[in-house]
Amino acid sequence: MNRYVFYNFMLVSFINLMLYVPHILIQYRYTGAVSSIVIGILIGTILVYLYTSAMARFPGKGLPEILKLYSPKWLVSIMMFFLAIMWWFATTVVVVAYAVLINRFFNPDANTIVILIMLVLACGYAATRSTLSVMFVVEIGLIINAPIILFVLFKAVRSTQLSWDAIRIVANYVTAMPTLSCIAAASFIFTGYINLSLFNRLLPPNFRFKFRFVYPLFGAMILLITFFVPIGFHGTEGVAQYIYVWSLTADSLLMQYGFIERVLFLFLLVYLNLTLVYTMSGWHQAMEFVKSCIPSYKPEIDSPKTPLSNYVIVGIFALLSVLYLVMTNEKINMMITSYWLIVRLFVEIFIVIWVFVLSRKGAKAA
Amino acid sequence: MRLYIRIFLALFAVCLLGGCGFKDIDKRFFVVALGIDQSDNEKKPYRLTLQLAVPSPKIEPGASKTQIESIDSQSIAEGVRMLKAYVDKELDFGHCKVFLIGEKLARTDYQNLLQWMSRRRDIQSVADIAIGKPDAESLLQVQPLSERYPGNTLFLSFGADGTESSYTYVESVSDFSRRASEKGLDPLMPVIYKDNKESFIINRTALLNKKRVKLVLSSTESQLFNQLANDFTKSSMHGMFEGMDLVVAITAIHSNFRIGKQNGEDTITMNIKMRVVFEEAPKGLYDEQWRPIEISLNQEYAKSCIALLKKIQKANVDPIGFGLRYRANHPGKDVWKEWKSIYPNIAFKVNADIRIEGTGLIK
Numbered sequence: 001m002n003r004y005v006f007y008n009f010m011l012v013s014f015i016n017l018m019l020y021v022p023h024i025l026i027q028y029r030y031t032g033a034v035s036s037i038v039i040g041i042l043i044g045t046i047l048v049y050l051y052t053s054a055m056a057r058f059p060g061k062g063l064p065e066i067l068k069l070y071s072p073k074w075l076v077s078i079m080m081f082f083l084a085i086m087w088w089f090a091t092t093v094v095v096v097a098y099a100v101l102i103n104r105f106f107n108p109d110a111n112t113i114v115i116l117i118m119l120v121l122a123c124g125y126a127a128t129r130s131t132l133s134v135m136f137v138v139e140i141g142l143i144i145n146a147p148i149i150l151f152v153l154f155k156a157v158r159s160t161q162l163s164w165d166a167i168r169i170v171a172n173y174v175t176a177m178p179t180l181s182c183i184a185a186a187s188f189i190f191t192g193y194i195n196l197s198l199f200n201r202l203l204p205p206n207f208r209f210k211f212r213f214v215y216p217l218f219g220a221m222i223l224l225i226t227f228f229v230p231i232g233f234h235g236t237e238g239v240a241q242y243i244y245v246w247s248l249t250a251d252s253l254l255m256q257y258g259f260i261e262r263v264l265f266l267f268l269l270v271y272l273n274l275t276l277v278y279t280m281s282g283w284h285q286a287m288e289f290v291k292s293c294i295p296s297y298k299p300e301i302d303s304p305k306t307p308l309s310n311y312v313i314v315g316i317f318a319l320l321s322v323l324y325l326v327m328t329n330e331k332i333n334m335m336i337t338s339y340w341l342i343v344r345l346f347v348e349i350f351i352v353i354w355v356f357v358l359s360r361k362g363a364k365a366a
Numbered sequence: 367m368r369l370y371i372r373i374f375l376a377l378f379a380v381c382l383l384g385g386c387g388f389k390d391i392d393k394r395f396f397v398v399a400l401g402i403d404q405s406d407n408e409k410k411p412y413r414l415t416l417q418l419a420v421p422s423p424k425i426e427p428g429a430s431k432t433q434i435e436s437i438d439s440q441s442i443a444e445g446v447r448m449l450k451a452y453v454d455k456e457l458d459f460g461h462c463k464v465f466l467i468g469e470k471l472a473r474t475d476y477q478n479l480l481q482w483m484s485r486r487r488d489i490q491s492v493a494d495i496a497i498g499k500p501d502a503e504s505l506l507q508v509q510p511l512s513e514r515y516p517g518n519t520l521f522l523s524f525g526a527d528g529t530e531s532s533y534t535y536v537e538s539v540s541d542f543s544r545r546a547s548e549k550g551l552d553p554l555m556p557v558i559y560k561d562n563k564e565s566f567i568i569n570r571t572a573l574l575n576k577k578r579v580k581l582v583l584s585s586t587e588s589q590l591f592n593q594l595a596n597d598f599t600k601s602s603m604h605g606m607f608e609g610m611d612l613v614v615a616i617t618a619i620h621s622n623f624r625i626g627k628q629n630g631e632d633t634i635t636m637n638i639k640m641r642v643v644f645e646e647a648p649k650g651l652y653d654e655q656w657r658p659i660e661i662s663l664n665q666e667y668a669k670s671c672i673a674l675l676k677k678i679q680k681a682n683v684d685p686i687g688f689g690l691r692y693r694a695n696h697p698g699k700d701v702w703k704e705w706k707s708i709y710p711n712i713a714f715k716v717n718a719d720i721r722i723e724g725t726g727l728i729k
Contacts, residue, residue, distance in 0.1 A: 104487050121375070161541060165690040166548070172697035233540065235548035236693075241484070251491040252540035256527070262490060 001203055002210050004135055005052070007142050008199060008281070009192030009215055013222045014149055015278045016189050017246045018094045018271065019341070020334050022226045024185040026239055029170050029231065033186075036178035037223060040186025043345075045216040048193045051352045052209045054359040055196050059205045062299060063197035063355070064292035070358050077293040083197075084289040086340075086347060091282030092321045093337050095119050098275040100330060105247065105268055116325050120318040123276055127283035127317075128310040132302040134284045135202055141277035148270045152263060153225050155253055162232035169236050170228070184341040189223045190215070194348055198285045201301050243330065287313045395419070395455040396462075398432070398517025401502025402442065402479055403468030410438040413468070414445040415503040418453070419461070419516035430513040436503055442482045459488040464520045465495045465539065466502035466558065472572065472579045477546070484543050491540035494524040496556045497572050497579070504560070511564045520558075523568055532589050532601030533569035546576060549702050550689025557582060573683045581681035587674050594621055594636070594671065595686050602645060605663045613646035614663070617723060625692050625712075633713045634688055636671065640718070644725045652729035656722045668716040675714045682710065 016022070025033045058066050063083075067076045099116035126137060156162070193215070230245045233252050242248045250267035260266060290313050291297050328336070401415035413436060420431040435452050439445030450457055465483070467476060483489045498505040510519040522528030524536045535556045545553035557570040569585040571592075583591060592598040597619050605612045618641040625634050642663075644651065651659075678685065692705045 108487070121378075125375075161538075163544075163551075163687070163690065165687060165694040168694035169690070172694070175697075233544070235544040235551065237549060238544045238547040241547070248491060248540070252538070254492045256525075262492060264490075 001207055004139070004199065004202065005193075005196065005209065006214070007135075007138050008195040009048075009190075010142060010146060010218070011138060011274065011278055011281065012192030012195070013189045013219055014146070014274055015094060016222070016226060018097050018275060018278075019090075019188065020097075020337050021185045021188055021341075022230060022245050023243065023334065024338050024341070025182055025227050026230065026245060028179055028182050029236070029240075030173050030176065032173075032176045032179040033182050033227065034171060034174040035176060036182030037186045037227060038174070039178050040183050040189070041216065041220050041223065043183065043349075044187045044190025044219055047187075047348065047352050048190055048215045049212060050356045051193050051196060052212060054352070054356040055200050056207070056209055057359040058200065059203055059207055060201060062199075062201045062288070062292075063351070064289065064297075065201075065299060066355060066358060070361065073295070080289040080292050083347070083351075084286040086344060087282050087286035087289065088317055088320070089340055090344070091123075091279040091286075092317075092324055093333065093340065094275055094282075095123060095279045095321060096325045096328075096333060098272065099325065100333075101244065101247070101268070102272075104244070105264070113322060113325060116322055119276065119279070120321050123279040123283060124314045124318045126276075126280040127287060127314050128306055129284070130300070130302045130306075131198065131201060131284065131288065134281055135199060138277055138281050141273055145270045145273045145277075148266065149274075152250060152253070152267055152270075153229075155255075155263065156229045156233070156249060157225065159233075159253060161252060162229065163235065164232065166236045167228045167232045170231050181338050181342055184345040185338070186223060187345055188341055189226070190219045191344070191348065194351070195281065195285065197351070198288050201299060243334075283314055283317050286317065389456050392421070393455050394458045395433075395453055396458050396460070396516075398461055399464040399466065399506055399520060400459075400462055401436075401466040401468065401498060401506045402471060403498075403501045403503055404471040404474060405438045407438050410440050412440070412442055412445055412471075413438050413503065414442065414449065415506050416446075416449060416457070417506045417517055418457075425514055427512045427514055430509075430516045430518065432509070432516045434503075434506055442479060459486070460490075462489065463493045464517065464524070465493055466498040466505055467495070467555070468501040468503070469497055469499045469557075469579075470501065472497045472555075472574070475577050476574070477577060480543055480546055483539055489539065491538065491543075493539045494521070495537050495539050495542050496520075496524075496558050496568070499557050499559050505558055505566070508560050508564065508566065510566070520566065523566065524556075530600055531568070532592055532598050533585050535571045535588060535592055535596070545685075548690065550684060550691075550693050550705065551687040552576070552683040552685050554685040573678060573681060573685050575683050580683050581678065583674075587677070590670060590674050591685075593619055594638070594674075597621060603640075603642065603663075603667065605666045607659050607662050610648045611646065612644065612659070612663070614642035614720075614722075615645045617641045617643055623686070623688070623691070625688060625695065628713075628715070631713050632708050632711070633715050634675070635715045635717065636675075637717045638667070638671070638719065640667075640720045641723050642720055643723050647725060650729065652725045660720050660722055663720045664718040667718040667720065671716040671718070672714050675716075679709065679712070679714075684709065688712075 064076060064080050067079065096116060099112050099119055102115050103110060103112045230249045231239050233249050234242065239245060247264060251262060251264040253263040255261055255263055287310060291309060396419045397416050398419045399417040403413040404411055405413040415434060415436040418433040418435065420433055422429055422431050435449055437445050437449050439448055513519045523534065535554060537555050542553050545551050553574045555572050556568050557572050559567045561567050569588060571583045571588040572579045573581045589601055593601055599616050599619055602613055602615050621636060621638040623634055623636045689705050689709065693701050
């Protein structure tokens with residue numbers, strides 16, 4: 001069962017490219033990005049360890065149930081509603097960014113809103129399924145796509161175009177003071193563990209977290225590639241001019257004997273899948289959190305019949321996402337995302353510490 | 367109830383499909399090469415030349431047909447828009463794999479052009495870029511005899527699928543745009559000539575600074591440069607030994623460089639390791655001692671390398687990336703200023719290490 005925890009972690013660490021994480025880090029490449037990455041890795045690792053060891057004390061329980069054990073209901077409801085907004089936002093940003101990306105790279109004639117509606121319908125339907133089904137979809141999505149992503153990353157790292165001198169120049173700026181927005185962006189890679197808040201319900205009573213050292217290693221590897229490979233490809237100066245820096249990096253690669261010569265299209269297709277899977281998983285979690293605010297709520301992981309409330313809540317999410325696209329543009333979206341990343345960091349630290357304290361308390365009481 | 371919802375959703379999705387703006391492949395003109403020149407008209411400084419593929423049912427040498435359209439315009443983007451009015455099908459840059467810059471434009475300022483290329487989403491970063499001499503338009507008019515697909519000749523000349531010439535430096539758009547902005551690494555491009563109506567010659571390399579062409583290397587220098595910067599094998603080298611002409615083929619080459627102080631002087635030390643086989647040599651060479659031959663080849667190779675490096679240094683460009691390495695090795699704020707004052711006076715030292723593998727099939 002450990003692999004289900006790892007899928008969540010992997011999914012979020014891959015999706016960072018869609019949340020402008022490389023863009024934010026690269027903007028600050030001379031002014032603190034490198035040291036922020038180091039700190040981000042540390043923070044991420046600590047949070048992963050704290051949260052998993054806390055969650056291990058509450059087998060089969062999600063975050064709402066754990067909080068309800070020790071705190072008043074109204075407080076939990078407010079908290080859960082707030083978290084639902086956070087989760088909704090994380091995924092909406094991604095799916096909106098991807099709709100814009102399709103418009104830019106695949107078909108500039110198509111209407112972005114129409115594209116978004118299509119994406120949102122697919123994700124929305126998937127998100128209304130039961131928690132168990134959602135987890136299985138995440139698994140299938142990752143098994144299909146992760147090898148291709150790793151292939152593209154490997155190809156990029158092995159490419160002769162990659163300039164190690166440029167990478168070393170930027171790495172030398174490790175002494176610059178870290179900045180908050182960079183730390184927030186860097187630690188996002190590790191944030192997949194927080195999905196345990198819901199998916200912990202799926203874990204059996206005798207579950208033990210194993211191979212926890214893999215999380216920091218994998219996260220650090222992805223983070224370093226995310227940040228340094230575009231710099232090696234586009235140079236220390238040129239890299240800052242690109243908005244879709246990883247799409248451009250994939251476009252600089254050539255698969256001479258692949259079915260499609262341009263790696264870009266392979267890359268975009270794979271990220272389309274990941275975006276759909278990520279949005280589905282995020283909306284599903286947000287939906288469950290909203291439902292946990294309802295007094296008569298009972299957690300279920302595999303209900304035979306889909307409750308109507310699922311459709312209503314996800315429908316609202318979908319509408320809000322379309323509204324979000326209409327109200328924002330690329331620039332505002334990126335700005336909001338960078339603020340969201342910072343808020344997320346603090347909210348996550350808060351949750352992790354809260355749950356960790358509760359888990360120790362529980363141990364003493366028992 | 368649920369069945370109806372499902373059917374409705376499926377129908378809804380189908381309805382949305384009609385909204386996409388896809389055009390059929392036979393309603394598109396595929397641009398296979400784009401040439402950009404400087405025109406004589408001051409108000410419309412750019413002359414764009416598009417090589418459009420004309421689809422043909424036959425695939426055989428010489429069957430390729432292309433249509434050439436050119437236009438003078440005030441800016442590149444407007445020119446491309448305007449050209450749409452000249453043709454009946456939608457222009458598609460998705461297969462445009464070669465960009466030619468006219469020599470005149472490359473000698474004035476290429477930054478505008480580069481910006482347009484980076485901004486356009488349908489210009490692929492893996493496309494090749496080159497300078498056309500005397501201008502891009504006349505080169506695109508050339509109709510090579512053996513061409514099977516439209517625009518294939520130029521593209522094959524650059525890729526590793528067709529010919530691999532040691533004289534041709536291959537530059538991609540993404541690499542060019544990196545070099546055009548990087549501190550300590552300058553752009554370079556192959557120069558294409560035409561010899562007659564049917565073929566191209568690509569054996570020279572132009573070195574550019576951040577704005578225009580500074581130096582055009584001769585064909586021998588281009589080959590030497592490819593060996594130094596790209597570790598290009600499949601190339602040859604000419605040398606003399608006791609008055610005899612020798613030509614060797616390089617089977618393996620590996621070069622690296624160090625920047626440091628030697629005898630109180632800033633020096634770039636290049637180490638070049640090579641394994642070679644004789645292609646042209648006087649008979650009886652097999653029985654002689656190879657070591658003296660290697661030594662004299664080493665000396666000669668080092669001499670020509672230093673001459674090339676000095677020439678590049680004099681033009682004040684840095685296509686190999688010495689500046690980038692210096693910046694990587696010396697962290698600090700003023701390192702770039704420092705390097706700019708060092709580079710014009712830096713000394714070069716080349717250590718060639720040539721190993722003779724054999725004399726070919728005969729003694």
